[in-house]
Amino acid sequence: xxxxxxxLSDPSRRQLLDLLYTxxxxxxxxxxxxxxxxxxxxxxxxxxxxxxxxxxxxWQGREKLHYLNPAPIQEIYDRWLSKYDRQQLDTLSQLKxxxxxxxxxx
Amino acid sequence: MSKPTFVYVTYIATTIEQLWDAxxxxxxxxxxxxxxxxxxxxxxxxxxxxxxxxGELERKGEVLRSHPPHELCYTFQFFDHTQPSRVxxxxxxxxxxxxxxxxxxxxxxxxxxxNSDRWAMCLSNLxxxxxLELMTLWVA
Numbered sequence: 198x199x200x201x202x203x204x205l206s207d208p209s210r211r212q213l214l215d216l217l218y219t220x221x222x223x224x225x226x227x228x229x230x231x232x233x234x235x236x237x238x239x240x241x242x243x244x245x246x247x248x249x250x251x252x253x254x255x256w257q258g259r260e261k262l263h264y265l266n267p268a269p270i271q272e273i274y275d276r277w278l279s280k281y282d283r284q285q286l287d288t289l290s291q292l293k294x295x296x297x298x299x300x301x302x303x
Numbered sequence: 304m305s306k307p308t309f310v311y312v313t314y315i316a317t318t319i320e321q322l323w324d325a326x327x328x329x330x331x332x333x334x335x336x337x338x339x340x341x342x343x344x345x346x347x348x349x350x351x352x353x354x355x356x357x358g359e360l361e362r363k364g365e366v367l368r369s370h371p372p373h374e375l376c377y378t379f380q381f382f383d384h385t386q387p388s389r390v391x392x393x394x395x396x397x398x399x400x401x402x403x404x405x406x407x408x409x410x411x412x413x414x415x416x417x418n419s420d421r422w423a424m425c426l427s428n429l430x431x432x433x434x435l436e437l438m439t440l441w442v443a
Contacts, residue, residue, distance in 0.1 A: 221308065221309070221310075222306050222307060222308070222310075250312060250314075253310045253311075253312045253404070255307060255310060255406070257306060257307075262306065262307075264307070264309075264310035266310065266311060266312050267311060267423040268311055268312060268313040268423070268426070268427070271423045271424075271426075271427045272427065275427055275431070
């Protein structure tokens with residue numbers, strides 16, 4: 198689990214996971230479009246994420262696609278959250294989301 | 304070939320044979336599909352029958368590839384989908400664990416998020432179950 202937390206400790210790597218969460222199965226080129234980083238830097242971050250099993254790559258023809266792998270995060274969930282009622286957690290987190298997306302003037 | 308929509312990789316401390324038995328078991332497929340079970344002899348070309356809790360046949364898929372205990376690929380249909388989905392399981396042994404890769408494609412976009420959530424839950428339960436079983440074996 199150390200390797201997962203280490204991989205998650207960097208904001209650029211979290212941003213890469215965010216990009217894959219919104220749109221899974223992207224190539225290195227597609228990921229670079231959204232980031233103010235060199236291709237080389239992105240590629241390095243992806244390697245760290247892949248070593249932590251947080252992303253998985255698949256070849257589709259000549260394209261290497263990157264996928265978010267939910268397994269390690271699910272294991273974190275199982276370890277510290279699974280004894281809580283999922284429905285209640287969802288409801289509370291929905292409440293937070295609803296309130297925080299409202300602008301102060303609402 | 305369409306671009307896969309969901310990929311899941313996990314390492315399970317079990318044997319490849321036990322993992323194969325588990326993914327082809329009624330309880331695993333039922334946990335995933337909720338009301339239905341998948342029943343098949345898991346041979347290439349064989350039907351995959353989706354049976355409800357009353358034992359009635361609801362829908363049918365097909366086993367596309369079967370290389371026990373290394374690879375299984377079949378189609379099936381979610382209750383709210385018009386098109387069948389395709390899922391591929393790859394099992395690769397390493398020293399103490401088995402690497403399980405699940406690749407799911409031909410999913411309908413609307414249901415994609417709820418599906419990935421379901422897969423993640425279901426596969427993490429499978430991991431817990433198999434590893435618990437292994438522990439019990441060691442203790443015994």
